Amino acid sequence: MYDQIIQRVYVTQYTQTEAGREGIMPPQGSFPNKRQVRHIIESGTKRLERVLRATTKGHFQRNLRGLRGRAYDNVAGPGHAYAIDATIGDIHLRSSVNRAWPIGRPIVYMVVDIWSTAIVGFYVCLSGPSWDTAKLALFSACCDPRLTAELWGFDYEEVLTPTPTAPFQVWTDRGEYVSAGARQTCLSLGINFAIDPPYRPDMKGLVEVLHRITKDKQYHFLPGAINARRKELENRPNAKESALTLREYVRYLHGIFNLYNLSANRTYRLTVEMIGAGAQATPAGLWRFGHEVGIGYRKAISQDRLIAGLLQRGTAVVRRDGIFHECLQYEAEVAALQEWTAHARNFGTIPHTVFHFPGSTSRLWWPDPQGVLNEFSLRANARSGPDISVEELRDALMVDRCKHTDREYKRLERALRNLEENETLRKQAIDRTAAADALYEGIKPNTREARVLETLPRSSDVPSPPDMPALDGVPKEATNPSYDALMDEVFSSMNWESTQ
Structure with missing residues (x-):
């Protein structure tokens, strides 16, 4: 700014050149220096006006204006x-x-x-x-x-x-x-x-x-x-x-x-x-x-009125297995008396408008048709405790949902491996059974005798059962205490004989 003032006010003589007109520098001392120019400007301008020129009007009103009165002026009293x-x-x-x-x-x-x-x-x-x-x-x-x-x-x-x-x-x-x-x-x-x-x-x-x-x-x-x-x-x-x-x-x-x-x-x-x-x-x-x-x-x-007017509004869903809001289960005596879950089991899910405080999942409020609020409390076995906010609950659920694809992939991997193992097991069982049937000679024991032999210790040297025809061609499956006692005595004597 100082250079522009000197050029416009004190440069009054010019010389003509091929490039055009050029100003002639005035002699030293014939024009004011920077300090003198600043003094002239400041002495002719009020201090507060200089502050206004150095900033915006909004900034001046917010931070630099003169204070008049107090914030509590014209306020009747506490709570007003x-x-x-x-x-x-x-x-x-x-x-x-x-x-x-x-x-x-x-x-x-x-x-x-x-x-x-x-x-x-x-x-x-x-x-x-x-x-x-x-x-x-x-x-x-x-x-x-x-x-x-x-x-x-x-x-x-x-x-x-x-x-x-x-x-x-x-x-x-x-x-x-x-x-x-x-x-x-x-x-x-x-x-x-x-x-x-x-x-x-x-x-x-x-x-x-x-x-x-x-x-x-x-x-x-x-x-x-x-x-x-x-x-x-x-x-x-x-x-x-x-x-x-x-x-x-x-x-x-x-x-x-x-x-x-x-x-x-x-x-x-x-x-x-x-x-x-x-x-x-x-x-x-x-x-x-x-x-x-x-x-x-x-x-x-x-x-x-405060709860209904200021708390956040949400929707709770009544299912046959309980009352849920934000994937958490709640309970109240009014729901048990009116059999909400029974109605949901027979007629489908029922939505209800509720009010909740997002800072805590411990409770919510349901307005009945008469406008009276009924408090629902979080069940003890809910997926979350009461000391968590709704925002944090949603974060946890989204983190779990992001892992769903990985879990599904691992489940499919295990399922395919299990199918292969079961198929191998089935083929081996068929082949071994066919080989055993081909090698076996003589009369086969009935189902009851085979089950008794199956329960014996594998280390016992049990002889093959004697050849005896089945009664009437049909093995008996009914329980006979005398027969059971006799068989226990026979196999007990066999155990003693095998150890001698």
């Missing part, structure tokens, strides 16, 4: 507004089916209360982001936390009192929440979505910051954890160092989220009235204080 966001976890995981299988990085959803900054729910999965997985995060935030603890397999600990319920409003970005499914769920459960403008994650910066804090906490302590922002600066191994399974990572997140809710410093939020009332300067303390003074928001939605 939640913020939800998803990120790719900076950690590599292992499969619960076989720890030798790496399954990559998970998707982590986090739900945060805006007023108290408390983390009210989260969900970890291997697929997404999509509305099917996002609503599971809302389910984890709104349902009974005891049920969530049972599904994930960790101990329940009361952290937020009272327990979170459905909010009045959910702050989201323009992702999976701009969909027909999200709109239908909002209408059925009465939840309002406040969707941010495009490329403005700063509008719900609280949940973005908590995602970053979570990643920073695990980076130096969990095997397989990475930092995607610094992977070029630190050549950190990825999947080879991983050790945690999906459920173990969920348990880890549950622990650090509880620690955050109970110990994060929120002293700057305490007003004089809060200090006088003895409010705790933590997210859990702010949550409890807001509900105690009557500014908290609570929406009572029954567990059945």
